[in-house]
Amino acid sequence: MSQYKYLCGFGSHFSSEDERCPNSLPVGQNSPQQCAHGLYAEQLSGSAFTAPRTENVRTWLYRKLPSAVHKPFQALKTAKYLSHNWDEQQPNPNQLRWKPFDVPTTQQQVNFVEGLHTVCGAGDARTRHGLAVHVYLCNSSMDTAAFYNSDGDFLIVPQQGVLDIVTELGRMSVAPNEICVIPQGIRFAVKVEGPSRGYILEVYDGHFCLPDLGPIGANGLANPRDFQTPVAWFDAAEVKNFQVISKFQGSLFAAQQDHSVFDVVAWHGNYVPYKYDLSKFMVINSVSFDHCDPSIFTVLTCPSLRPGTAIADFVIFPPRWSVQEHTFRPPYYHRNCMSEFMGLILGRYEAKEDGFAAGGATLHSIMTPHGPDFKCFEGASKAQLKPERVAEGTQAFMFESSLSLAVTKWGEQTCQKLDAAYYECWQALQNKFKLHN
Structure with missing residues (x-):
């Protein structure tokens, strides 16, 4: 049986x-x-x-x-x-x-x-x-x-x-x-x-x-x-x-x-x-332009009493085709009224291929800004936009919550795994503003 x-x-x-x-x-x-x-x-x-x-x-x-x-x-x-x-x-x-x-x-x-x-x-x-x-x-x-x-x-x-x-x-x-x-x-x-x-x-x-x-x-x-x-x-x-x-x-x-x-x-x-x-998740994605909100990758949710707002969502970022035109394809820079805890099961996450390793994690708290690192931004801004596979051999996930999460002493100190240099991945981004193009 x-x-x-x-x-x-x-x-x-x-x-x-x-x-x-x-x-x-x-x-x-x-x-x-x-x-x-x-x-x-x-x-x-x-x-x-x-x-x-x-x-x-x-x-x-x-x-x-x-x-x-x-x-x-x-x-x-x-x-x-x-x-x-x-x-x-x-x-x-x-x-x-x-x-x-x-x-x-x-x-x-x-x-x-x-x-x-x-x-x-x-x-x-x-x-x-x-x-x-x-x-x-x-x-x-x-x-x-x-x-x-x-x-x-x-x-x-x-x-x-x-x-x-x-x-x-x-x-x-x-x-x-x-x-x-x-x-x-x-x-x-x-x-x-x-x-x-x-x-x-x-x-x-x-x-x-x-x-x-x-x-x-x-x-x-x-x-x-x-x-x-x-x-x-x-x-x-x-x-x-x-x-x-x-x-x-x-x-x-x-x-x-x-x-x-x-x-x-x-x-x-x-x-x-x-x-x-x-691997059985049926991916929904854009076939025209713009990067969709990550909610399209929700596997399971635990709803709160507020419609459309979750105590916790379980979201994955599986292998998929990326075909958007006239679009910065990686995740956009973002500040969120939700807490975002990410983990990596295998492979290399497309928005931060360096530093975010399988078996590790990240936490971006409520209204804490985050997004692609310098290397990802520069590459995606200049890439030739053609249909391509994204996240092949990779599986990243996110626990997202409407609650503001507090880190334990073990998480912040005892485990000794907190990366003090994480902030550096954005420091090379430059001000490229020009008043007249």
């Missing part, structure tokens, strides 16, 4: 059962007096019970034991650079660029949770408003532990190394140039085969969804049918010492239990983890 089902449409209802245990799903009701095979029924709700039907998400799990069967949670201090303290540093309006973040050496074993490092963020998980940007830097697997985030959704962007992710609803393998979303509350474990690095966008307000297409019409950008969700799978191994890690109000807690959380034999609902291959 295939490891995945195609999501087909956000909000659609799905069902799955492990092929080793057929007829596990009840017929006609969610919680019968006695579930098949001695299983327990448990609902996982990702929205209020009374949320509108179009926004109501939940999944019924049929598992060997309820999730409540665990010992008390105790504070856990293993991820010492995971933070939600946005006041530990003075605000910094400068353009910021990080060199590639260091992955752990072979002398130090660090798993996914231990390797979470918060770079920046805003808001408060307790009031369910805001976001955080993390990087994960790890080299070992979570073999007898699982993690869940009580605060919000995780959008995970691998940059180095394949992630084998086991979730309560099944397994996913997520490689660089793919992404996955683990919704709030779903328990998962990450297994790796060596040094691994990537980026995480965490949102507190709601859930990620596809952006509306407006005049684009019915098709384009990230098509729903290309998203995949896992099929049901349960761990048949006997486990006597299992750790459940919870991220709750920005802090970590751990509880012990004598069985694996990956004991879900069957499930049905519309609250599921999913993955997406970024």
Whole structure:
């Protein structure tokens, strides 16, 4: 049986059962007096019970034991650079660029949770408003532990190394140039085969969804049918010492239990983890003149209560044809009422081919000016305009937010990856103004 089902449409209802245990799903009701095979029924709700039907998400799990069967949670201090303290540093309006973040050496074993490092963020998980940007830097697997985030959704962007992710609803393998979303509350474990690095966008307000297409019409950008969700799978191994890690109000807690959380034999609902291959993104672009706003590259969005304004957008800049005439083709110089955090999965970003490296990042805060460096501007201003491929072999992305992001102490000091010379990439630009041409 295939490891995945195609999501087909956000909000659609799905069902799955492990092929080793057929007829596990009840017929006609969610919680019968006695579930098949001695299983327990448990609902996982990702929205209020009374949320509108179009926004109501939940999944019924049929598992060997309820999730409540665990010992008390105790504070856990293993991820010492995971933070939600946005006041530990003075605000910094400068353009910021990080060199590639260091992955752990072979002398130090660090798993996914231990390797979470918060770079920046805003808001408060307790009031369910805001976001955080993390990087994960790890080299070992979570073999007898699982993690869940009580605060919000995780959008995970691998940059180095394949992630084998086991979730309560099944397994996913997520490689660089793919992404996955683990919704709030779903328990998962990450297994790796060596040094691994990537980026995480965490949102507190709601859930990620596809952006509306407006005049684009019915098709384009990230098509729903290309998203995949896992099929049901349960761990048949006997486990006597299992750790459940919870991220709750920005802090970590751990509880012990004598069985694996990956004991879900069957499930049905519309609250599921999913993955997406970024190479399947259908690019929309100008075929006449001018450089389009980057919103045309939005893969997923977490909307705010203000129409057209996002708590967070996930945007990519994939390989594509550039054919505009009478146009400066690279991104224009820009000041924005949004915060823009960029990362590079592979290749060389076309607007800054030097200095912005895969595994690194940039942050251009609200109203902080930014744009092409001197080399890019000079080349694009004089280039012969003919159809050409842009960003071939490259995948850059952006986490964009309407919130003003604060950088953590780890991001600005401890990681020692902040590039103090970033501002220099614009200093060679010259005043070429002439009153009379």
